[in-house]
Amino acid sequence: MPEEKKELLQALSDAVFNMEVERAADLARECVDAGIDPFEAIEKGLIDGINRAGVLFEEEEYFVPELLLCSDAMYAGLDVLRPHLPETSETQSGRVVLGVVEGDTHDIGKNLVKIMLEANGFEVIDLGRDVPPQQFVEKARETGAAFIGLSTLMTTTMARMEEVVNRLKEEQIREQYKVVVGGGPISQGFASRIGADGYAVNAVEAVKLFRRLQGA
Amino acid sequence: MVKMTGEAMTPSERLRAMAAGKPIDRLPCVPIMGNGAARVIGVRVAELRGNGPLLARAQIEAYRLFRYDTVRIFTDLFVQAEAMGAIVHCPEDETAYLRAPAIQSLDEIDRLRPADPYKDGYLPAQLEAMRIAVQEIGQEVPVTGALVGPFTNATFLRGTDAILRDIYHHPEAVHRLCQLSLETSLRYAEAMMDLGCTPSITDAMSSGSVISRKAFEEFSFPYLKKLVDFIHSRGRTVTLHICGNTNRILEGMAATGADCLSLDNAVDLAEAKRRVGDRVRLMGNVPPAEVMLEGSPADVEAAVKRCLRAAGDNPKGFIVASGCSLPTETPFANIQAMMAAVRRYGRWPIDPELLEGEGCHGVPD
Numbered sequence: 001m002p003e004e005k006k007e008l009l010q011a012l013s014d015a016v017f018n019m020e021v022e023r024a025a026d027l028a029r030e031c032v033d034a035g036i037d038p039f040e041a042i043e044k045g046l047i048d049g050i051n052r053a054g055v056l057f058e059e060e061e062y063f064v065p066e067l068l069l070c071s072d073a074m075y076a077g078l079d080v081l082r083p084h085l086p087e088t089s090e091t092q093s094g095r096v097v098l099g100v101v102e103g104d105t106h107d108i109g110k111n112l113v114k115i116m117l118e119a120n121g122f123e124v125i126d127l128g129r130d131v132p133p134q135q136f137v138e139k140a141r142e143t144g145a146a147f148i149g150l151s152t153l154m155t156t157t158m159a160r161m162e163e164v165v166n167r168l169k170e171e172q173i174r175e176q177y178k179v180v181v182g183g184g185p186i187s188q189g190f191a192s193r194i195g196a197d198g199y200a201v202n203a204v205e206a207v208k209l210f211r212r213l214q215g216a
Numbered sequence: 217m218v219k220m221t222g223e224a225m226t227p228s229e230r231l232r233a234m235a236a237g238k239p240i241d242r243l244p245c246v247p248i249m250g251n252g253a254a255r256v257i258g259v260r261v262a263e264l265r266g267n268g269p270l271l272a273r274a275q276i277e278a279y280r281l282f283r284y285d286t287v288r289i290f291t292d293l294f295v296q297a298e299a300m301g302a303i304v305h306c307p308e309d310e311t312a313y314l315r316a317p318a319i320q321s322l323d324e325i326d327r328l329r330p331a332d333p334y335k336d337g338y339l340p341a342q343l344e345a346m347r348i349a350v351q352e353i354g355q356e357v358p359v360t361g362a363l364v365g366p367f368t369n370a371t372f373l374r375g376t377d378a379i380l381r382d383i384y385h386h387p388e389a390v391h392r393l394c395q396l397s398l399e400t401s402l403r404y405a406e407a408m409m410d411l412g413c414t415p416s417i418t419d420a421m422s423s424g425s426v427i428s429r430k431a432f433e434e435f436s437f438p439y440l441k442k443l444v445d446f447i448h449s450r451g452r453t454v455t456l457h458i459c460g461n462t463n464r465i466l467e468g469m470a471a472t473g474a475d476c477l478s479l480d481n482a483v484d485l486a487e488a489k490r491r492v493g494d495r496v497r498l499m500g501n502v503p504p505a506e507v508m509l510e511g512s513p514a515d516v517e518a519a520v521k522r523c524l525r526a527a528g529d530n531p532k533g534f535i536v537a538s539g540c541s542l543p544t545e546t547p548f549a550n551i552q553a554m555m556a557a558v559r560r561y562g563r564w565p566i567d568p569e570l571l572e573g574e575g576c577h578g579v580p581d
Contacts, residue, residue, distance in 0.1 A: 063428040065380040105313050155505045155543035156311045185505035
C-alpha cells in the first residue's frame with residue numbers, strides 16, 4: 001500500500017476513534033478523491049476506528065457517550081462513502097432484526113449493538129424500542145433475517161423475550177432463526193432457560209457471538 | 217411496641233444501634249421492594265403511582281409481610297422528570313417508563329422550571345404515601361422516599377442519547393439541566409423531610425456502566441454532594457444508590473458524604489469494603505434478576521452468604537440488600553428466603569464458620 005494511502009486510512013480510523021465527526025467526513029471525501037476503494041476506506045478506516053473504540057469500551061476507558069460519538073463519526077464517513085459503493089446483493093446470513101422489547105424504552109444498549117454489528121458487516125433492521133413480540137416474528141419472517149436480537153434493561157420486561165421465543169416455536173419456525181438476548185438484567189442462565197441461542201454481555205461481545213452463531 | 221417477628225430489635229432500633237456502633241441482634245436486611253408491593257395487596261401496578269393512600273397501603277402491607285429493615289416509597293424513576301414535563305407511559309400492570317423527554321431541543325431549556333412537589337405531577341401523591349407510612353409504621357421502621365439524583369433526572373428531561381452527546385458538545389447545557397433537576401430534588405427532599413420521611417437517593421444513569429468517572433465527577437458528583445449536604449443540614453442520614461458497575465466511582469460516591477452506599481451486583485463487595493468501608497456503610501448486593509427473580513430460595517441463601525462473607529464485617533456496617541429494586545414478579549418465597557438467611561447467618565456477631573458451613577454444599581454458586 002502506498003504510504004500516502006496508508007496514512008489517509010489511518011487518519012480516517014483515528015478520526016472515528018477520536019470522535020471527530022467533521023474530520024471523518026472530510027477524510028472520507030479525501031479517500032474518494034484519491035481513488036481509494038470505498039470498501040477499503042470503510043474497512044480499514046471507519047470500521048477499524050470503531051472497533052478500536054470498542055476495545056477501549058471493553059477496557060472501561062471509553063463509555064457510552066464516547067462510543068456514541070465515535071459512531072457519529074463513523075456514520076458521517078459512511079454517508080460520504082456509501083454512494084460510491086457498487087450495488088451489492090446483501091447476504092441474508094448476516095441480516096439481524098433488532099429491537100428493545102415491549103414495555104422498555106432504554107435503547108442505548110441496543111443502539112450500541114447495532115453500531116457494532118453494522119460496522120462488522122451485518123445488516124441490521126432496527127425495530128426501535130417498545131417492540132411487541134409479534135412484531136419481531138413478523139419482521140424476521142418478512143425480511144428473511146437469520147438473527148433476532150432482543151434487548152432490555154428492565155427486569156420487568158425480561159419475560160417479553162421468552163414470549164418471542166415461544167411465538168417462534170408456536171409457528172414452528174424457531175429453527176430458522178438464531179435468537180440473541182442482552183441487556184442489564186440478562187444473564188447466560190436466563191438466556192438458556194428461555195431457550196435463546198446466545199447471550200452477550202456487551203456490544204463488542206455481541207459481535208463475536210453473532211459471528212460464532214453464523215458459523216454454527 | 218409489638219414485635220411481630222419475635223426478634224429482639226425493631227428495624228429502627230437495629231439501624232440506630234448499628235449507626236452508633238452499639239450491639240445489634242443481626243445485620244439489617246433490605247430486599248428493596250418496588251412495585252412488587254402491588255402484588256402483596258393484589259392491585260395493579262399502575263394504580264399505585266398516583267394514589268397516595270393505596271401506595272402507602274401496598275408498602276405498609278409488604279413491610280408487615282416480610283419485616284425487612286427499611287421501607288421505601290417508590291414506584292418508578294420518572295416522577296420528578298414527569299413533574300417537570302417529561303411524558304411517562306404507564307402500562308396497566310407493569311412499571312411505568314419514559315415515553316418522551318421534557319424537551320426536544322436545547323433551546324427549550326429556558327422553559328423548564330423546577331417542580332413544585334406540592335402541586336406538580338404525582339409528587340403530591342407520593343408525598344401523601346410517605347406521610348401515611350411515616351404515621352403508621354414510622355416508629356418501628358425507617359420510612360424513606362425515593363429521590364432521583366440530578367444527573368439521572370436530567371437524562372429524562374433531555375433524552376439519554378442526546379444528553380450523552382451533550383456531555384461533549386454542550387457541557388454547559390448539561391449543567392443547566394442538572395441544576396434545574398437539583399432544584400427539584402432539593403424541594404422534593406425538603407417536602408419529604410418536613411413530614412418525617414428520609415430521602416433515599418437513586419441515581420441510575422450516573423452508573424459506570426454508562427458514563428466515565430470523569431463525566432461522573434463533572435456532571436453528577438457536584439449535584440449529589442449538594443443534595444447530600446442539604447439532607448445532612450436537616451439532621452438526616454441518606455443512602456446513595458447507583459445502578460450497575462460503580463467500581464470506578466466508589467471513592468466519589470463515598471465523597472458525596474452519603475451515609476450508606478447501595479451497590480448493585482456488578483460491584484465486588486469485598487473490594488468496596490477495602491476501598492471505602494472505613495468511611496461509609498455498604499448495602500447490597502444480591503442479584504435482583506438472576507437470583508431474586510429467577511433463582512430458588514437455595515440460590516438466595518447462597519447469595520446472602522456470599523455477601524456476608526464479602527462485607528459482613530464492613531467497618532462502617534453492612535446491610536444485606538438486593539443490588540437494585542426487586543423485579544415486580546419476584547417470588548415471595550425468595551424474599552422470605554432472604555430474610556430467613558439474614559436472620560440465621562447475619563446474627564451478630566457473625567460466625568464465619570456458619571458462612572462456610574453445610575448450607576453451602578450443593579448450592580449452585
